[in-house]
Amino acid sequence: MSSITGRGPAVCIGDDVDTDLIIAGRYLRTKDRSVFQEHVFEDLDPTLAARLQGAVLIAGKNLGCGSSREQAVVALQQAGVQAVVARSAARIFFRNCINRGLPVFIVPDLFCHEGNEIRFDTEKNELSIAGKEVRSLPLSARMNEILAAGGLVSYIRRETGR
Amino acid sequence: MAKTIVEKIFSEQCGRNISAGDVVMAPVSGAMLHDITGPLAIDKFYEMGGDRVFDPAKVIMMFDHQAPADSLDAAENQKKMRIFAKEQGIYNYDIKEGVCHQVTMEKGRVSPGDIVVGGDSHTCTYGAAGAFATGIGSTDLGFVLRFGCLYFRVPETIRAEVSGRFSDLVGPKDLILKMTGDIGADGATYRAIEFCGETIERMGMAGRMTCCNMAIEMGAKAGLVPPDAVTRRWCEEYTSCTWKEFVSDPGATYHSTRSFDVSDLVPQVAVPHNVDHVVDVTAVAGTPVDQVFIGSCTNGRYEDLAEAAQVLKYRSFSNDVRVLVIPASRTEYLKALRAGIIERFVEAGALVEAPCCGPCMGGSFGLIAAGEVSFATSNRNFRGRQGSTSGEVYLGSPATATATAITGKITDPREVA
Numbered sequence: 146m147s148s149i150t151g152r153g154p155a156v157c158i159g160d161d162v163d164t165d166l167i168i169a170g171r172y173l174r175t176k177d178r179s180v181f182q183e184h185v186f187e188d189l190d191p192t193l194a195a196r197l198q199g200a201v202l203i204a205g206k207n208l209g210c211g212s213s214r215e216q217a218v219v220a221l222q223q224a225g226v227q228a229v230v231a232r233s234a235a236r237i238f239f240r241n242c243i244n245r246g247l248p249v250f251i252v253p254d255l256f257c258h259e260g261n262e263i264r265f266d267t268e269k270n271e272l273s274i275a276g277k278e279v280r281s282l283p284l285s286a287r288m289n290e291i292l293a294a295g296g297l298v299s300y301i302r303r304e305t306g307r
Numbered sequence: 308m309a310k311t312i313v314e315k316i317f318s319e320q321c322g323r324n325i326s327a328g329d330v331v332m333a334p335v336s337g338a339m340l341h342d343i344t345g346p347l348a349i350d351k352f353y354e355m356g357g358d359r360v361f362d363p364a365k366v367i368m369m370f371d372h373q374a375p376a377d378s379l380d381a382a383e384n385q386k387k388m389r390i391f392a393k394e395q396g397i398y399n400y401d402i403k404e405g406v407c408h409q410v411t412m413e414k415g416r417v418s419p420g421d422i423v424v425g426g427d428s429h430t431c432t433y434g435a436a437g438a439f440a441t442g443i444g445s446t447d448l449g450f451v452l453r454f455g456c457l458y459f460r461v462p463e464t465i466r467a468e469v470s471g472r473f474s475d476l477v478g479p480k481d482l483i484l485k486m487t488g489d490i491g492a493d494g495a496t497y498r499a500i501e502f503c504g505e506t507i508e509r510m511g512m513a514g515r516m517t518c519c520n521m522a523i524e525m526g527a528k529a530g531l532v533p534p535d536a537v538t539r540r541w542c543e544e545y546t547s548c549t550w551k552e553f554v555s556d557p558g559a560t561y562h563s564t565r566s567f568d569v570s571d572l573v574p575q576v577a578v579p580h581n582v583d584h585v586v587d588v589t590a591v592a593g594t595p596v597d598q599v600f601i602g603s604c605t606n607g608r609y610e611d612l613a614e615a616a617q618v619l620k621y622r623s624f625s626n627d628v629r630v631l632v633i634p635a636s637r638t639e640y641l642k643a644l645r646a647g648i649i650e651r652f653v654e655a656g657a658l659v660e661a662p663c664c665g666p667c668m669g670g671s672f673g674l675i676a677a678g679e680v681s682f683a684t685s686n687r688n689f690r691g692r693q694g695s696t697s698g699e700v701y702l703g704s705p706a707t708a709t710a711t712a713i714t715g716k717i718t719d720p721r722e723v724a
Contacts, residue, residue: 161492161581165689170670173343174373174380188691207493210526211689212668213428215347215444236497236528237428241444285330287458297446301355 147293148268149248151227153201155261155274160205162189164217164238167209173216181220198225201263203255205231209238218245228265230255230272230281243288246296250281267292309556311464312531313499316439316553320422327463327560335365336438337416338451339425341407342370343668344444346384348426349391351449360395361455367416367425368392369400371407374663377671405636405662408432408604412516413638415546419534420553422459424451429604429686431522435515436541437534437553439499442523462528463562464499464555465490469506471570476618476720479514480606480684480704482506483521484575486567488585496526498562501555503533506569512541513610520605521686524582574719577702580690588707588719597679598629599712600693601705602660603667606684607635609642611705616648618709618720623655625715630657631673633665657712669693675700682711 166189172180186193202221208231209217218241221229228248232255242249248267257263261275270283284292294300310318310326317325321333340348345368352360360366368388376382385402392399404410408429417423419437424430426448433440443457451457467486500522507515515532522530532538533554542548574588601607601615612634624630632652634640640662643649652659666673667685674694675681681693681700688700703711706720713723 163687163689165669165687165692169691170343170372170668173668173670174378174384176346176380176383188696207496207526210492211428211523211687213426213430213442213444214344215446218444233493233496235493235526237442237444240447244444244446297450298351298354301450305356 148266149292150266152262152264153199153227155203155257155259155263156193156196156200157203157257157259158189161207161210162204163211164209164214165211167217168214168220173214178219178223181216182223185220185224194224200226201265202226202229203257204229206233208234210235213237215241215245218242218247222247230263243291244297246292246294246299248292252279252281309558309560311555311559311561312437312501312533312553313439313462313464313529316420316422317459317461319420319553325461327461329461331459331461332456333422333459334456335424335451336421337365337367337423338448339367339407339411339423339427339430340388340448341372341427342374342381342385342388343372344426344448345388347445348448348452349387351446352452355449355453357449357453360397360452363396366397366452367411368397369404369407369410370402371405372664372668373671374402403637405634406604406607406664408520409607409635409639412436413545413636418542418546418548419538420551424448424457428523429520431527431530432516432520432604434519434522434529434531435512437531437538439529439531441529460497462497462499464501465495466501466503466561466564467567468564469502469504469567469569471506471568473569473572476706476724477569477572477574478614478704479510479517481572481575482567482569483518484577484585484702485572487521487524487577487583490525490565492524492581492583493526495522498527499529499531500525500527501531501533507532508535511610512537513608516608517605524686574704574707576707576717577688579688579699579701582687582702588703588717591701591717592719594717595680595715596628596682596711596717598631598673598675598681599708600631600666600673600681600683600685601708602631602633602635602665603685604635605686606705607633607639609639611684612643612648613646615705615709616651618706618724619651619655619713622713624657624712627715628712630712631660631665632657633660634662636662666693682708682717684708
């Protein structure tokens with residue numbers, strides 16, 4: 146099993162950031178995905194989108210609550226977010242991250258400052274935040290395999306030999 | 308071993324003994340797609356090598372979020388889904404029936420003991436029928452379309468025991484808002500909530516749907532009401548199902564038990580911008596509003612419209628408020644029409660729109676401008692949810708919404724009744 150590793154600066158958001166705040170309903174009809182990266186987090190902080198390229202998103206509790214819209218994860222990926230770290234995440238959003246191959250780490254006692262350097266390794270359930278090692282809740286072996294494959298579609302294509 | 312309803316449903320559907328915490332590949336009895344998350348699910352179905360869907364009779368399709376098409380993009384999305392439905396032999400309710408969750412229920416596409424998934428977080432509504440129903444993302448939905456099953460982590464259950472009789476003009480929406488305030492927006496994450504107790508037993512299907520609908524606002528994977536005589540009557544009227552009754556065994560293991568007594572409950576309001584930020588209506592009474600929306604999968608049924616009409620009587624709505632009334636489905640619309648309720652709303656100054664999600668998702672019509680305030684019977688008051696980021700959304704019952712629409716400011720319905 147391979148892992149996804151990376152490093153990037155922390156971009157921090159607060160608690161209960163819902164998927165409407167990640168990408169608002171008014172943009173969901175589009176087929177042009179560049180619209181997502183332009184408007185991601187628009188209702189939370191319009192300056193955020195420009196800072197996400199190569200960043201690791203750091204969130205408080207209940208990240209991605211609300212709507213099941215997978216477009217929220219697509220928007221983060223389009224904007225260049227490498228990985229997501231949260232104190233806790235809503236169930237559907239968490240699963241959408243895995244299914245789209247966006248590394249997601251749950252660290253219940255997460256503490257981080259804007260701009261801290263984050264290093265991550267999906268297989269090790271381990272993160273380095275500003276040089277300090279922290280543990281994340283372990284993912285199941287299957288979730289790790291889906292992540293490593295780049296998402297559920299690639300995983301299924303590999304498993305079914307297509 | 309004693310089991311919860313959820314454990315029994317998974318055990319039955321998987322054909323083996325299953326307990327909370329198990330991760331299982333379970334067959335699904337129904338998969339619901341709508342116009343917002345459906346197109347992406349269809350893409351994923353094909354990307355995963357899909358050719359024919361697992362069972363066209365188990366796929367439920369309709370358009371409600373941007374229906375009728377409000378833009379060229381929406382028109383193209385709907386066209387894509389219509390073509391898919393035709394090619395796959397899926398019955399498509401299209402734009403003519405109403406809001407997905409109401410339609411799925413009233414067309415009898417859900418039965419007690421089913422496992423149903425949908426590309427919408429409020430899929431948990433179907434728990435009112437004693438089914439395990441949960442919202443999923445589009446990739447998972449594409450997987451279900453192809454394979455007819457999905458991985459689930461079988462959730463532990465929070466038992467919500469409700470006792471007491473509601474006072475006049477206090478009802479299921481006030482209860483579920485109160486519960487959301489107490490349990491919190493993430494207090495039930497990864498859990499199922501079983502609504503039970505004498506108050507739930509006396510509640511009709513409409514109220515049970517309101518409660519189950521908002522289970523997701525506490526982060527729950529599903530909300531369920533144990534099937535009983537009320538469910539059975541509903542089943543006989545709306546479905547062709549074989550009656551299967553899954554109820555939790557005495558001694559089943561619960562994650563926790565919460566008790567609620569509605570005897571002294573007063574109308575509840577969720578204030579901006581979180582659904583769990585809930586107060587008694589008296590705490591925000593007098594707040595001026597610009598728009599009132601009565602409708603949605605939470606509160607757009609005949610019973611909700613009748614409750615509104617009961618408060619409205621022969622009065623008119625305030626000239627300072629835009630009032631949108633949107634029945635949740637064609638069937639509910641017809642019931643209200645025949646009862647003379649729709650006529651009353653129109654006379655009072657409301658715009659009665661055809662069944663759809665309306666302003667609930669803030670993408671189609673009936674949006675609020677910067678600094679404006681909306682009072683809605685829907686389920687989310689997130690920032691920007693009904694339009695401008697600097698707008699504010701309050702949530703409450705149809706009775707409170709109607710009282711508010713009459714006076715132009717948030718009003719305790721018991722004061723105008």
